[in-house]
Amino acid sequence: MATSEQQQTASRPGGRSARVLAAVEQAATELICERGPEQISIPAVAARAGVNPTSIYRRWGDVHQLLTWVAESRLTSDSLPPDTGSLRGDLRRWAQLLLEHISTPEGSASLRTVVNAVGDGEVRDRCLRRRVDQIDLIRARARARGEKPPATGKVMDQVVAPLHFRVLFGIEPTDAACARALVDGLLAAAPAVDSGQGE
Amino acid sequence: MATSEQQQTASRPGGRSARVLAAVEQAATELICERGPEQISIPAVAARAGVNPTSIYRRWGDVHQLLTWVAESRLTSDSLPPDTGSLRGDLRRWAQLLLEHISTPEGSASLRTVVNAVGDGEVRDRCLRRRVDQIDLIRARARARGEKPPATGKVMDQVVAPLHFRVLFGIEPTDAACARALVDGLLAAAPAVDSGQGE
DNA sequence: ACCTTAAAGCCAATATCTTTGCTCTTTGCT
């Protein structure tokens, strides 16, 4: 669940601190899912986590930064796309896993939060990079097999974007079939493009 | 700018009330752009609008509902897509206008706000419907000319979704060329599909 | 012009969040 190692240089990451970190992350996640991001306060998170509010204020600053931190740690914690033996299979499986990951209550709440981290373009960039890296891995594997994968930008536009759009706007359905259809549409449209990169 | 007529049945929408409504909308918009949605409070909006905080509390309830109301009125206030004489031209022009509309500071802030209106699926639906209606208008015009427009769902997935995704995640560029490229990609992929509806 | 009353304004009371200075605990090191 990606518990720590990103907030600060962690000059003392042991026992108690780690416990606080974990308790806060879980409490915040629960409250986000129960009440939505708008209805959360630091005192509330602290109470649920069994931690002193002051500790949260000192470590994270304000609710917004806390939520952003939780959201990012969630969005960048999914696993690598499995190798299924073909480009199409890889993309289908990956798209399906991605959709599952972002359409859970925690996932969609995280998405909303990250999108709202206005001033903080870096957070959004790190979340995007995760997707780009996954796509590039799949593309590299495809090329190694002799297949011609579509440009990364195309995958972002035609698969990642629609999936995120659906989740963010609550458009049904968001199931495996829909992920699969998007991938098939992409491969049908640009069957053999090998331009080096997208974006 | 869609000032009123949606908040309540408005048993007394005249003079002073209308003035308050407009002042609050403008003040909220300004503050959102200056500080971001997270840093806004009702007292702050009231001060900027030259209105008593109590009036805002009584009319809108809380900051979240106020922001959602402002965002929705913005997102549903763009003009109808102009008729350029061809499907491709209509889609290009419309996509470009849409992108301009949502990539302004006010537009992207509204998008973030609406997306964050978690409990309120209705708000998101009304904003989506706006897009669907625009697409359907373009499709109807195309059919009247004898052209075969792509399904609404395809347009949503391949044009609306990528545009919103780019704006929400701050992916550059978000210019006319990019809107145009998405439309051309869509028309190249599904040149002559006339399935009744998408979605 | 005059009434009625929805809605705005005012102000005080209350609740809630945030900060600050301090002490206490316990980690990581020697």
Added chain:
DNA sequence: AGCAAAGAGCAAAGATATTGGCTTTAAGGT
């Protein structure tokens, strides 16, 4: 084991946000 210091807990002060009772304004109808 014992030490220095990072970081957690505590409590009181300070700042902000929210609510409620009441007065005042002015819109919409007669």
